[in-house]
Amino acid sequence: MAQQKTPNEGLARLLREAAWSETQLATAVNRVGTEVGRPTKYEQSAVSHWLSGTMPRKEARAAILEALSRRLFRPVTHAEAGFPAPEGNGSPLGTVEGLIDLGRQDMDPSRRSILGAALFSVALTIPDWPDVVGRVEAFAAGEVTRIGMGEVQMVEAMTERVSGLDDEFGGRHARPMAASFLVNTVAGYLKAQAPDNVRKAMMSAAADLCYLTGYMAVDEGLHGLAQRYYLKALELAGAADDHLTYCTTLRGMSVQAVDLGHGQHAMRLADAAAAASPQAGPRMRAFLAGQQAHSAAQLGNAEEALRFMREAERAMDVAESQAKAFGSYDPSSLMYHLAQVRHELGDEAGAVESMQESNRLRHSVYRRAKVRHLGLTAERQLGIGHLEAACLTWGEALDDYPVVQSGRCDERMREMVSLLSRYRKNDQAKTLLERAKAVGVPVAA
Template sequence: MPRRRVPNKRLPRLLAEAEWSGRSLAQEVNARGHAQGLPLRYDRTSVAHWAAGSRPRSPVPALVAQALTARTGRLVTEAETGLLPAKRSAEQAVTDLVSDSDPVRRLASMSRADTDPRQRQSLRRLVYEPSLTCVPPQHAPGEAPASRDEGPRAVADGALVADGALTDMVTVFWQQMELYGGLHARTALATYLADDGVSALNGVRDEARQRRLLADVALGAHVLGMMSADSNLHGLGQRYYRTAAEIAAHAGAATLEATVLRAMSTQASRLGFHERALALSVRAMEVTRRCDSPMVRAFVLAQRAAAYAGTMQRRAALDDLTSAERALSDSSPASAPQLVSYPLAALRFQEGQALLALGETKAAIRALETSLDHRLPDQRRARVLTRARLAQVRLGAGNLDAGCHDCALFLDEVSHLSSPRAISAISTLQSALRPFHRYRPAHALLSRSRHVQAQATRGTAPPRSVFGAAPSRGR
């Protein structure tokens, strides 16, 4: 006989407390899933099934808890929803490993699981948690977080890895991401960190060398977080970012720690968690006081400006943009390592984002145009994302011809990226184009965008632009 389901009495009580119908909860869960790249399509009957005792797969319980937390104004845990499975599952095992208090051990476990087909899917179902925080070091900065397992590969003073080898390899992965997208070679970096990165710390007795290696490993976790976020694996990306920030703090690498916190703030902004984005950018700014780098200060100030704008604090946002400009003018390209340097193109993009949030559309368009003008040829991913944002803003402002040009140029390049984030921008641009579907170029772009969207995951080349050669702007 089939096992009878036990009705979930907790969920109806929470719905009553939230003054929500099943339809309202389903719509909010779908919206939160969509923001993180999860195509959820629940309705009121789905919620009725949950109340009757069925349990949705991860990450739905986490999304339900987040939705009810936001609605009720108090913390609602996943367990409180009654949606967690009664028995320990693969999802719970993954939850345990990403919650390890030792950040280096956590990185080792996560990166190994990320390369294991049996565990990988549970990792990829992690959702973004706005309440997740970085844990400050429980010892002096630069001291190792915990003694490492000195197994067969342990060699005195980390002789298995030459100085600079980890950073050089991580830089290669970062360059590949900027040229080809975050999905390209993402699991290869996870494998490298699991096999060589964390193992390099085994048996290292020299404290200065240990700090350098910790910083190198933190840099690898940071790039893996970037690649995961670009792959729309926002929950996983957040965990890698958090781990990178904590390892950087242990290493006393303030420049890197501030850079990672800034990336976490950017991710929160993109997902609509503006208060969390502001808190992270404020913390990043506090960390910059420990590093003498005007470029990193500009890096963080520009994101804090965008976060202030997201919370509608206009004066603070404009002040930070001015300060970021001043800090950048005081810096030199050699004042920070390559992976934490901040070119003018990136500053202008963040300026554009802040100005858009403040309703300054014309000024935002100028900032985004300047950002495109300064993107280097090997920054394809950044160029494509900037182009998509500029096209969206121009179309929204009624600049139809310019917006269509940007859409065409975006479509020319996006299929050459393994970037789910960039592919997601196709749907955004389709929504911006639909009001103009009677305009012939817009109609042609809608048709072409559907073709590119269909072909993107299969790696075939897109058709030529309906506008022919690209104009000089945004080379």
């Protein structure tokens, strides 16, 4: 006689708390699966089976927990949902050991698909500044060579060079290089004996590199992996008493969230970054306010969004009156934020105008950003009926696209092909599609 299944009361309770139907949960789980490149087609019947006691597959459990966490704006645990604890759920690794483990996985091509499937989580626990200051374990190990400021400067220089490669050519090849450097060089320095000022400077340099590596993971659409690098950056920045990198990382996490459409999570992260940087300079203040404006606009809060944009503009005016800081937030970035705010608030013509101004102001070395933002500009030009102008903008993006290795740029070019497919009888669109096919952008038959 078959053993009777026990209904999953935990999952049922969460479903009631979420005020979702079984069909709505199935739809949310499918959406999470699509985000990580593993689309599913669950329907109401699957949820009914889960509620009756059928255990979902391991991948489905992760997606269910993430979907419910997003809906409830809090972490939902395996136990709470009536699922068994995940395997290997032991004590967390120390900061350096965890960084080595993460970097080694990222360096290994056979592990990339697994890392890429990691879910972006809105329920991720973000350590507050007081929690990370001094929390990282002591690194001195005795047997490792003593380091000085020369090694710190070398790490900083390497980070700057990798960042330059990312800006010009995209991060697809640069990120594994950064991961290898983290494992084979930086981790050893973090364990070395050093005076306190050198040790903090090295942790700060390592935090910068972790942030950059996470940013490059975002560029490839590896959002769960990016979050893991960002968390390491927060831990190291806190240990180094480095407010700037801590706030920069929170800001980057907010950018990641808003680009994925998680406005409320993005707003929380942007607010946290602003709260953690009471003494931020005007350029950082402009970036933080611009990010708060974008997040507020995505939530439909026009008044707050415009207030934050005015604050960003005032801060940028002050920053531009001081020494220029090439490579940081600049007028081009500010116009991009204004374009995003206008787009979120439904002003598509204004969004196009601001994007064009942003593109005009951008430094030529930022080739990856140029391709991505030109693609986005063209999509919005087409959205307001300007086909010929959109084709000219896309053509400019295609000029640089072949030398850029970037997941987000690939996405913009695929979107171009998809949108132009209905305009094949237009000579400009036809020519553009032929160019796209010639440089390797997939073109539908």
